[in-house]
Amino acid sequence: MSESFADRECEACTSEEEPLTEDEYDEYVEQIDDGVWHIVDGHHLRGKYSVEDFRDALEFTYEIGELAEEEWHHPDIHLQWGEVTVEMWTHKIDGLHLTDFIMAARMDRIYEKYAPE
């Protein structure tokens, strides 16, 4: 079985790289296709996570932030009672990179302990 995206290393990207093509991101999104993530305008990933309340949203957001700092790859995060919405793309190339999908898979792994019963 191919290595899961959550276990892959984030690849540092350079501004010389091109954003992923539609064929590439349609293939990659299958690896994280869990009802959370969708591709928006071929430009970024949007993930909507349901959580119990505001406290869980805050704690989940903090853990995502720590991951972003570790990997030096940062999402936009919208935090509200019971839901955290994440938007992920690579600023340097103004589009999607493999790293964005790896980060999404890592966030899904963090989410496992925040998913409501």
Ligand SMILES: C[C@H](O)[C@H](O)[C@H]1CNC2=NC(N)=NC(=O)C2=N1
């Ligand atoms: C200077 C530049 O912002 C940094 O190299 C990092 C910071 N975090 C980042 N996060 C994301 N999503 N894309 C980037 O290109 C990026 N670049």
